Amino acid sequence: MTASSTPSDPLAPYRGSAYQRLLAAARRSLERSGGNLDATIGITAPHEDERQAIIGITGQYRDASVKRLTVSLAAMDAAMRRGCGLGLQTVLERIHARALDDRxxxxxxxxxxxxxxxxxxxxxxxxxxxxxxxxxxxxxxxxxxxxxxxxxxxxxxxxxxxxxxxxxxxxxxxxxxxxxxxxxxxxxxxxxxxxxxxxxxxxxxxxxxxxxxxxxxxxxxxxxxxxxxxxVDDLASHVLVLNLPSEGDGLGRWLSDAAHHGMPFRVMLYQLITMPITPITTDPVFVCENPAVLRRAAAHLGRHAAPLICTEGRPATAFHRLANAVTAAGSTLHYHGDFDHAGVAMTIAASERHAATPWRMTHEDYLRGLTRTEDRHLLTKVPGVTPWDPTLAQVMAEHRLAVYEEAVTDDLLVDLAHRNILPN
Known part of the structure; x- marks a missing residue:
């Protein structure tokens, strides 16, 4: 005799092994349907005590050789009301000690x-x-x-x-x-x-x-x-600069010194925020995406290169803050990027945000770059529009090849070597 099964326990017949699988299946069905008794449940490979229980519920003989026995929930509910005076749902909630879910x-x-x-x-x-x-x-x-x-x-x-x-x-x-x-x-x-x-x-x-x-x-x-x-981190947001002399304590002096020596200088957002600058160049300021372009400009042209800013990929907040300072000082920005979907998108964004002029980003520049590209990189996504040169999008869609800045750096250096002279 156990605490859960006493002589006065009306649910005692339903607590044994004969009803365990039946009650579990009944619970699943009722929870799925929200308490609907119209469904039928089944027991596969029934044990002898389960077979006898189902015979008792239905009043119908079931042969021991049958592989699966079924019984309606309505029949179970009626049998339990006769046997203990409680409906199937109440029996389930009391035996399992928790209410039925209403799925x-x-x-x-x-x-x-x-x-x-x-x-x-x-x-x-x-x-x-x-x-x-x-x-x-x-x-x-x-x-x-x-x-x-x-x-x-x-x-x-x-x-x-x-x-x-x-x-x-x-x-x-x-x-x-x-x-x-x-x-x-x-x-x-x-x-x-x-x-x-x-x-x-x-x-x-x-x-x-x-x-x-x-x-x-x-x-x-x-x-x-x-x-x-x-x-997120004003020390992690940065931009690479070549030959951008500026006014301003600290950062402005450092940029001017770097420009005097033709040395690349990395500017952090923290510096731009804490030591605001005013660029003093009258030259157009060029922008590239790949640091390899800036490195070659520094190596081949040094202090004689036109002012150049490198985004090092997608422009960070530091770039945007510096670009704002350049345009506020009266200079213009000329933007070059890779000939791929991302590069075109960033060129459009620079045009819209900073009034930047696309720099050597025509379809002729793209086709010339194709002849110099040794490694073929398929475009994973073709640019939809190129507002400054609609033919560019059409030609890129036709060839479906990317042209990266490394392939056209020689052309960019020609422009950077002629200060105050804009490319066509």
């Missing part, structure tokens, strides 16, 4: 919560952006939103939307925003964007905004924040 009701509640969260997200200022709609579709279809709702963490999505709204409202030329300030302004706490689900959500959206893969490394995450003018 249909849970799904309906979850769906309503999802729609409410999505509705709030779509009311933001950024909702009209295609990349934002794609982000919502992705997190809705891959289970991310469902996990947030089930964990009752919907506020993380609301906070992510507030962060994206804040970044969307920023205008070109605004000072970069430190990530603790962005976190405080949007969530009330300075460290919420450092790690965890919230920054992951935001960075997924930013990756779509800038047409990049989801970031996997700390450097990729930092670069994405940089592209949105969010300063």
């Amino acid at each position: 249909p009701a849970e799904r309906a509640t979850e769906a309503a919560a999802r729609q409410q969260v999505i509705g709030i997200a779509r009311s933001g200022a950024v909702a009209a952006e295609p990349w934002f709609a794609q982000w919502l579709d992705e997190i809705s279809s891959d289970g991310t939103l469902t996990k947030l709702v089930r964990a009752r963490d919907e506020q993380l999505l609301h906070q992510a939307v507030r962060v994206l709204d804040t970044l969307h409202r920023r205008t070109p030329g605004e000072p970069p925003i430190p990530i603790p300030s962005l976190a405080t302004d949007t969530t009330g706490y300075p460290k919420t964007l450092n790690q965890g689900t919230l920054p992951t959500l935001v960075l997924r959206a930013l990756a779509l905004r800038y047409e990049l893969p989801r970031p996997k490394t700390a450097e990729e995450r930092r670069n994405l924040w940089d592209m949105a003018d969010v300063v």
Whole structure:
């Protein structure tokens, strides 16, 4: 005799091995259907005591050779009401010591919560952006939103939307925003964007905004924040400079000294923020993407090279701040990038953000570069438009090959060697 099975226990007949699999199957069925008794359950390879139990429930003989026995939930409910005065659901809840789940009701509640969260997200200022709609579709279809709702963490999505709204409202030329300030302004706490689900959500959206893969490394995450003018680490955001004499204490003097000697100089965002400069050159300022171009300019032209800024890939916040200083001082920017989808996109962005003129980025330059490219690199994505030279997009789509700056550096050096003379 046990505490769970006493002579006065009306459920004693149902606690033994004969009913264990039957009750487990009944529970699964009732939870799936929300308590519907119309279904039938079955037992495969039934034991003798299970066969006898089902015969007792149905009142019908079942041969011992039968491989699978079935019984309706309605029959089980009726048999239990006769046997102990309790319905099947009550028997299950008492024996298992927990209430039955109502999966249909849970799904309906979850769906309503999802729609409410999505509705709030779509009311933001950024909702009209295609990349934002794609982000919502992705997190809705891959289970991310469902996990947030089930964990009752919907506020993380609301906070992510507030962060994206804040970044969307920023205008070109605004000072970069430190990530603790962005976190405080949007969530009330300075460290919420450092790690965890919230920054992951935001960075997924930013990756779509800038047409990049989801970031996997700390450097990729930092670069994405940089592209949105969010300063994660003002020591890590930097730009490479050659021959850009400037006014200003500290950094301005260092840049002028470096220009006097024709030496490359790496400028950190921290320096640009704490020691503002005013470039004093009257020459056009050229911009390249690959540091190999700047290195060759320094080696072959030295102090006689035209002012040159190198983004070292995708422009970081440090580049944008320096570019703003150049244009504010009255100089013009002339931008060259790789002939691939990313390079074209960055050229367009520089044109829109800094009024930069594309530099040797015509279809003739592309075709000439093709003749000098030894390694063939297929374009993984063809640029859709090249506003400064519509023929360029057509020619790139025809050849479907990338041309990187290393292949056309000789042409760039010709322009850099003739100060005050712009290329055609």
